[in-house]
Amino acid sequence: xxxxxxxxxxxxxxxxxxxxxxxxxxxxxxxxxxxxxxxxxxxxxxxxxxxxxxxxxxxxxxxxxxxxxxxxxxxxxxxxxxxxxxxxxxxxxxxxxxxxxxxxxxxxxxxxxxxxxxxxxxxxxxxxxxxxxxxxxxxxxxxxxxxxxxxxxxxxxxxxxxxxxxxxxxxxxxxxxxxxxxxxxxxxxxxxxxxxxxxxxxxxxxxxxxxxxxxxxxxxxxxxxxxxxxxxxxxxxxxxxxxxxxxxxxxxxxxxxxxxxxxxxxxxxxxxxxxxxxxxxxxxxxxxxxxxxxxxxxxxxxxxxxxxxxxxxxxxxxxxxxxxxxxxxxxxxxxxxxxxxxxxxxxxxxxxxxxxxxxxxxxxxxxxxxxxxxxxxxxxxxxxxxxxxxxxxxxxxxxxxxxxxxxxxxxxxxxxxxxxxxxxxxxxxxxxxxxxxxxxxxxxxxxxxxxxxxxxxxxxxxxxxxxxxxxxxxxxxxxxxxxxxxxxxxxxxxxxxxxxxxxxxxxxxxxxxxxxxxxxxxxxxxxxxxxxxxxxxxxxxxxxxxxxxxxxxxxxxxxxxxxxxxxxxxxxxxxxxxxxxxxxxxxxxxxxxxxxxxxxxxxxxxxxxxxxxxxxxxxxxxxxxxxxxxxxxxxxxxxxxxxxxxxxxxxxxxxxxxxxxxxxxxxxxxxxxxxxxxxxxxxxxxxxxxxxxxxxxxxxxxxxxxxxxxxxxxxxxxxxxxxxxxxxxxxxxxxxxxxxxxxxxxxxx
Numbered sequence: 072x073x074x075x076x077x078x079x080x081x082x083x084x085x086x087x088x089x090x091x092x093x094x095x096x097x098x099x100x101x102x103x104x105x106x107x108x109x110x111x112x113x114x115x116x117x118x119x120x121x122x123x124x125x126x127x128x129x130x131x132x133x134x135x136x137x138x139x140x141x142x143x144x145x146x147x148x149x150x151x152x153x154x155x156x157x158x159x160x161x162x163x164x165x166x167x168x169x170x171x172x173x174x175x176x177x178x179x180x181x182x183x184x185x186x187x188x189x190x191x192x193x194x195x196x197x198x199x200x201x202x203x204x205x206x207x208x209x210x211x212x213x214x215x216x217x218x219x220x221x222x223x224x225x226x227x228x229x230x231x232x233x234x235x236x237x238x239x240x241x242x243x244x245x246x247x248x249x250x251x252x253x254x255x256x257x258x259x260x261x262x263x264x265x266x267x268x269x270x271x272x273x274x275x276x277x278x279x280x281x282x283x284x285x286x287x288x289x290x291x292x293x294x295x296x297x298x299x300x301x302x303x304x305x306x307x308x309x310x311x312x313x314x315x316x317x318x319x320x321x322x323x324x325x326x327x328x329x330x331x332x333x334x335x336x337x338x339x340x341x342x343x344x345x346x347x348x349x350x351x352x353x354x355x356x357x358x359x360x361x362x363x364x365x366x367x368x369x370x371x372x373x374x375x376x377x378x379x380x381x382x383x384x385x386x387x388x389x390x391x392x393x394x395x396x397x398x399x400x401x402x403x404x405x406x407x408x409x410x411x412x413x414x415x416x417x418x419x420x421x422x423x424x425x426x427x428x429x430x431x432x433x434x435x436x437x438x439x440x441x442x443x444x445x446x447x448x449x450x451x452x453x454x455x456x457x458x459x460x461x462x463x464x465x466x467x468x469x470x471x472x473x474x475x476x477x478x479x480x481x482x483x484x485x486x487x488x489x490x491x492x493x494x495x496x497x498x499x500x501x502x503x504x505x506x507x508x509x510x511x512x513x514x515x516x517x518x519x520x521x522x523x524x525x526x527x528x529x530x531x532x533x534x535x536x537x538x539x540x541x542x543x544x545x546x547x548x549x550x551x552x553x554x555x556x557x558x559x560x561x562x563x564x565x566x567x568x569x570x571x572x573x574x575x576x577x578x579x580x581x582x583x584x585x586x587x588x589x590x591x592x593x594x595x596x597x598x599x600x601x602x603x604x605x606x607x608x609x610x611x612x613x614x615x616x617x618x619x620x621x622x623x624x625x626x627x628x629x630x631x632x633x634x635x636x637x638x639x640x641x642x643x644x645x646x647x648x649x650x651x652x653x654x655x656x657x658x659x660x661x662x663x664x665x666x667x668x669x670x671x672x673x674x675x676x677x678x679x680x681x682x683x684x685x686x687x688x689x690x691x692x693x694x695x696x697x698x699x700x701x702x703x704x705x706x707x708x709x710x711x712x713x714x715x716x717x718x719x720x721x722x723x724x725x726x727x728x729x730x731x732x733x734x735x736x737x738x739x740x741x742x743x744x745x746x747x748x749x750x751x752x753x754x755x756x757x758x759x760x761x762x763x764x765x766x767x768x769x770x771x772x773x774x775x776x777x778x779x780x781x782x783x784x785x786x787x788x789x790x791x792x793x794x795x796x797x798x799x800x801x802x803x804x805x806x807x808x809x810x811x812x813x814x815x816x817x818x819x820x
Contacts, residue, residue: 098251102244105264110240116278116657117232121664125210127218129673131228132699134664138708139282141694143231145182149189150227158189169718170685170703171742178376180709183327184287188234192227199225215667235281238290242275243267245293246610250617253300253587259617266613269489269650271657273482273609285606288329293610295321296590303356303582315363322367326381327374330711335607336364337386338593342586344393344427348420352582354401361394380446380711383438389431396427409569445713457600464770465716471761474603482605486612489649490642494616499588501624506580508626513577514570584618591615668800669695675796676700680745687722687738688747705741726752726763728777731784735791738806746792746804753781
C-alpha cells in the first residue's frame with residue numbers, strides 16, 4: 072500500500088510539473104507573439120508617416136528633430152569613429168555640443184541607449200555590410216536632383232530604429248506578463264494588450280518620436296514593476312535573490328536611459344513607505360525593496376560618472392531618509408487595542424509620513440547647496456507655474472509645448488469610450504469589496520470561536536465546582552506568573568472585543584495589487600499635470616483593468632460566477648469596436664517627409680563654412696546642424712543643466728527686444744561664428760500667447776515697445792551681423808569678432 076501511495080504522489084507531482092511547464096511555455100509564446108505584432112505595427116506606422124525608406128540619408132537625419140536628432144548624433148559618433156575607444160573618448164570630451172567647452176556626455180546626458188546600440192552595430196558590422204542586409208536605389212524627387220537611398224539593417228539608422236521597434240515590442244510583451252501575473256489569468260493579460268492597442272495614441276508615441284528617452288525606459292519600467300509585484304507575492308522568499316538582482320539591474324538601466332526615472336522611483340519608494348506604515352507590508356519587505364534601489368542608484372551614479380542631478384535628487388534624499396527610518400525607528404509602533412489607540416496610530420502615521428517627506432526635502436536642499444547644484448530647479452519652477460501665475464522664459468518654453476500642458480478632456484473621453492477607465496474602476500471596486508468581505512468574515516469567525524470557548528470554559532468550571540479542594544489546582548492559581556498571564560489575556564480579550572478593531576486587524580490587502588493601484592493613481596496625478604506622462608498612466612490603467620478578469624474577486628455567489636464569461640463578452644464589445652476603429656485610423660495615415668529649405672541650409676553649411684565654425688540659433692535647428700553637418704553648436708535641447716539653460720536663454724534673445732549690440736556681446740562671449748535666424752519664430756503669432764515675442768514680453772515687459780532683434784536683422788543692415796545665406800525660412804549671419812581688426816598701414820611722408 073505504501074509503495075502504491077508513493078507512486079501516486081510521484082505521478083501527481085510529474086503531472087503538476089508538466090502542467091506548470093506547459094503554462095509557462097504558453098504564456099511565453101503569447102507574450103512573444105504579441106510583442107512581435109506590436110513591433111511590426113509601430114514600424115509600419117513610422118514608415119507610413121515619413122516614407123522613410125525613400126528618403127536620402129540627410130533627409131532621414133533631418134526628420135529626427137530636436138531631442139531626437141540630438142541623441143541620434145551620439146549614436147552616429149559611436150558608429151563612425153574608428154576605433155571604438157575613439158568614439159568613447161569623443162563622447163567624454165565632447166566639444167560639439169556646448170562650444171567651446173568640453174562636455175562629458177556620459178555625465179550630462181542619458182546617451183547609454185545610443186552607446187549600447189552603437190556598440191552592437193560595431194560588433195555586427197562585418198555581417199551587416201552585405202547585399203542581403205543593405206540595398207541601395209536612386210529616388211527621383213521631381214524638380215530636385217535624385218538622391219541615393221539605402222535600406223536594410225546594414226544601414227546604421229535602420230539598425231538603430233530596429234532596436235527601438237524591438238523595445239516597443241518588449242513593452243507589449245512586458246505588459247502582457249505583468250497583467251497576466253497580477254490578474255492570475257491569461258485573459259487578463261490579453262485584455263490589457265487589447266486596451267493598449269485600442270488606446271495606442273494615449274499609451275505611446277514611439278511611432279512618431281522613436282528615440283525619445285521614455286521609449287527606451289518604458290519596457291524596462293514595466294518589467295521592473297512586474298518583478299516588484301512578484302516579489303511582493305513571494306511569501307516564502309524562495310526567489311528573493313534572483314528577483315533582487317533582476318530589479319537592481321532594471322533600476323540601474325532605467326536611471327541610465329531616462330532622466331525622469333528618478334521621479335518615478337521616488338513615487339515608488341513613497342508608496343512602499345506608506346504601505347509599511349499601514350502594515351500592508353512588513354519592515355523586512357520594505358528593506359528588501361530599498362536594497363534593490365540602493366544598488367541600482369549607486370551603480371547608475373557610477374556609470375553616469377557622478378551625475379549631479381541624480382546625486383542631489385529628491386529620490387536619493389527620500390531613499391536615505393526612509394532607510395534611516397527602517398534602521399532606527401521602525402520598531403517604535405503602537406499596538407492598537409482600542410479606538411483611542413487607533414486614533415493615535417492614524418495620527419502618528421500621517422505625522423511620520425509628513426516628517427519623512429519634510430526631512431527628504433531638507434536633505435535635498437542641503438545636498439544641492441553643498442554640491443552647488445541647480446540642475447532640476449526648472450522642474451520645481453514648472454510645477455509652481457502650474458498652480459500659480461508665475462511665468463518666466465524657461466517655464467514658458469515647456470508649458471507652451473502641448474505635451475507639457477495639462478491632460479486634455481479628449482484623452483479622458485477616449486479612455487471612457489474604450490471602457491478602460493470603467494474596467495479599472497470595476498477592478499478596484501471588486502478588490503476593495505473582496506478585502507472588506509474577507510475581513511468581516513474572519514472577524515465573525517473569531518467572535519464565534521471566542522463565544523464557543525467562553526461557553527466551554529463556563530461549562531467546565533460549573534462541572535468542576537464540586538466543593539472538593541484540589542491542592543494542585545490551588546497551587547497553580549496562586550502562581551504569580553500564571554495569574555499575570557490570565558490577567559493579560561482577559562484584558563486583551565476585553566480590548567479586542569471592538570468590532571472595528573477586529574475588522575481592521577483582519578483586513579489583509581494584497582500588497583502587489585495595492586501597490587499597482589496606488590502607482591496608477593500617482594501616474595494619474597502626474598499625467599493630469601503633464602500630458603506627456605499620460606503614457607505611464609494609460610499603460611498602468613491597462614494593467615489594473617486586467618484584474619477584472621479574475622473571477623475570485625467578484626462579490627457574488629459561486630453559483631453565479633459561471634455566468635461571468637457572458638458578462639465579460641458583453642463588456643468587450645465596445646472595446647473591440649473602438650479597437651477596430653482606432654487601428655485602421657492610425658494605419659491609414661500616409662505622409663512623406665520633406666523640408667527643402669532646411670536641406671538647402673544644411674548643404675550650404677557643409678560646403679561653405681569651416682569645420683570649426685560654431686553656430687547659434689533655436690534649439691531644434693542647432694540639434695539638426697550638429698547631427699548632419701558635425702559643426703559645433705553653443706546651445707542644445709537637453710535642458711537638465713543650469714549652464715545649458717543659460718546658453719539657450721542667451722541665444723534665444725535674438726527673438727527678444729534687446730539691442731543688437733547687447734546681443735552681439737553675448738554671442739562673442741560664446742565664441743559664435745554664425746547665427747541662424749528662422750522666420751517662423753521671428754514673425755510667428757500664437758493665439759495662446761506662446762510665440763517667442765509673447766514669451767519675451769512676459770520675461771522683459773519693460774522692453775515690449777522695442778522691435779525684435781530678428782526683425783531688425785532681417786530688414787536692415789546691422790553692425791557685426793553680416794548676412795551670408797538666405798532662403799524662405801532661414802537666414803544666416805556671420806558674426807564679426809572685435810578681436811579681428813583690419814589696421815591699415817601708415818606711411819610717413
